[in-house]
Amino acid sequence: METTIGLVGKGFAIVAADRSAARSIVVFKQDEDKVLVLDKFKLLGSAGVAADSVAFTEYVQKNMALYEINSGLALSTRAASNFIRGELATALRRGPYQTNLLLGGYDAGDGASLYYIDYLASCNKVNFGCHGYASNFVLSILDREWKDGLTEEEGIEIIRKCIAELQVRFLVSLPKFTIKIVDHNGTRDLPQPVLAAA
Amino acid sequence: MARRYDRNVTTFSPEGRLHQVEYAVEAINNAGTAVGILAVDGVVMAGEKQKVTKLLEAPKSSEKIYKLDSHVATVVAGLTSDANILINEARLAAQRYLYQYGEPIPVEQLVERVCNHKQLYTQYGGQRPFGVKFLFAGHDKHFGYQLYLSDPSGNYSGWKATCMGQNSNAGQSLLKNEYEETMTTDACVKLALKVLHKTMESLTADNLDLFSLKLVDGKMVHTVYAHDTVADLLAVVKEEQEAADRAAEAKAAQTLQSTTTTPA
Numbered sequence: 001m002e003t004t005i006g007l008v009g010k011g012f013a014i015v016a017a018d019r020s021a022a023r024s025i026v027v028f029k030q031d032e033d034k035v036l037v038l039d040k041f042k043l044l045g046s047a048g049v050a051a052d053s054v055a056f057t058e059y060v061q062k063n064m065a066l067y068e069i070n071s072g073l074a075l076s077t078r079a080a081s082n083f084i085r086g087e088l089a090t091a092l093r094r095g096p097y098q099t100n101l102l103l104g105g106y107d108a109g110d111g112a113s114l115y116y117i118d119y120l121a122s123c124n125k126v127n128f129g130c131h132g133y134a135s136n137f138v139l140s141i142l143d144r145e146w147k148d149g150l151t152e153e154e155g156i157e158i159i160r161k162c163i164a165e166l167q168v169r170f171l172v173s174l175p176k177f178t179i180k181i182v183d184h185n186g187t188r189d190l191p192q193p194v195l196a197a198a
Numbered sequence: 199m200a201r202r203y204d205r206n207v208t209t210f211s212p213e214g215r216l217h218q219v220e221y222a223v224e225a226i227n228n229a230g231t232a233v234g235i236l237a238v239d240g241v242v243m244a245g246e247k248q249k250v251t252k253l254l255e256a257p258k259s260s261e262k263i264y265k266l267d268s269h270v271a272t273v274v275a276g277l278t279s280d281a282n283i284l285i286n287e288a289r290l291a292a293q294r295y296l297y298q299y300g301e302p303i304p305v306e307q308l309v310e311r312v313c314n315h316k317q318l319y320t321q322y323g324g325q326r327p328f329g330v331k332f333l334f335a336g337h338d339k340h341f342g343y344q345l346y347l348s349d350p351s352g353n354y355s356g357w358k359a360t361c362m363g364q365n366s367n368a369g370q371s372l373l374k375n376e377y378e379e380t381m382t383t384d385a386c387v388k389l390a391l392k393v394l395h396k397t398m399e400s401l402t403a404d405n406l407d408l409f410s411l412k413l414v415d416g417k418m419v420h421t422v423y424a425h426d427t428v429a430d431l432l433a434v435v436k437e438e439q440e441a442a443d444r445a446a447e448a449k450a451a452q453t454l455q456s457t458t459t460t461p462a
Binding site: 071073075076078079081082083086109 | 297298299300301304306307339340
């Protein structure tokens with residue numbers, strides 16, 4: 001039921017996720033933040049079993065912080081994606097983390113990028129991506145709307161359309177979303193988009 | 199008296215020194231000279247090869263210069279057998295990093311790994327330190343071209359130009375006078391040969407390894423200069439050196455003459 005959506009534009013990447021904490025048929029609360037700020041220029045959105053998602057994303061965040069303290073350098077988005085993939089691949093043959101991830105980041109020189117990573121430890125650099133049941137509804141929208149060199153406004157508008165579609169067509173109620181953006185200034189939260197009443 | 203603190207590597211002397219570690223550093227000061235210079239478009243390293251009998255099979259690759267990864271190479275001074283262990287360690291660390299992060303290891307991290315390994319043997323008992331100094335030349339996206347020098351104690355430092363081994367003080371002072379930050383690789387090659395010409399008794403293309411690391415069209419290019427190329431370069435450098443010496447001599451003679459003539 002968890003949903004994460006991400007896309008890359010000109011000099012920025014957006015990662016969004018629903019805010020529900022739920023198990024079975026019960027919703028616990030509507031203010032869970034599933035988009036973790038890994039470092040100043042990286043966002044990690046997760047979808048999957050809540051315990052695994054939190055445990056794994058925090059493990060990644062703390063390891064990257066350790067790397068930064070040890071070396072005085074920050075990992076690039078590509079290096080971070082490779083590290084995450086490796087950790088998931090190692091865990092896969094032991095006790096897998098059941099978590100699917102979208103990693104968005106900005107690197108001076110290389111610009112913005114988005115990586116689609118799943119619990120089976122596949123890792124792909126993509127222009128847009130979505131995890132969960134929601135992908136049945138929003139991939140078509142992203143396919144039609146995404147283009148090279150999107151502006152920030154256009155990117156946010158696509159995310160807004162995706163969320164609106166989910167709230168109309170998806171059986172599961174996803175009333176609230178976290179939307180975060182990363183660009184050359186770092187990461188920041190975007191306000192909940194105003195949606196037309198369905 | 200000092201002998202009491204010599205036996206065990208890991209015992210401090212009353213003056214707070216580790217004699218065995220210091221001896222290891224000293225041992226390398228008798229090894230063949232090696233020089234490293236940072237250019238704007240690359241890094242140059244050169245090293246003296248020890249003379250051997252003609253009966254010995256010529257080595258297939260340089261015994262002085264080793265490639266550690268696509269973007270790092272090292273020149274060795276000291277015990278080659280000790281160096282081989284550390285070179286293995288460095289190559290393994292570089293490939294492990296590449297496997298984990300999908301990117302080449304930052305040069306300083308690799309140097310630090312090797313030095314941490316060296317340091318262990320100055321602290322654990324019953325073992326001797328590695329009798330090796332390294333010059334590391336490398337390039338990464340964070341800091342561009344880099345040159346590091348490491349010694350048996352596990353210390354390392356970054357340099358623009360430096361040398362190690364026999365007569366390294368003479369080489370160092372020459373570098374101090376002649377090194378400029380705007381030098382190209384070609385100029386640095388010449389300066390490196392000039393340094394070795396000064397520190398070594400008889401410099402020929404046979405007892406010299408010359409190396410450069412350059413980024414060409416996004417790819418790291420390691421070059422170990424061919425014997426004939428080295429011979430040609432060496433001839434030019436020696437020629438220039440002799441011309442400079444003659445000029446200096448002439449000038450000295452002139453000033454001597456003028457000082458002797460003036461009083462009369």
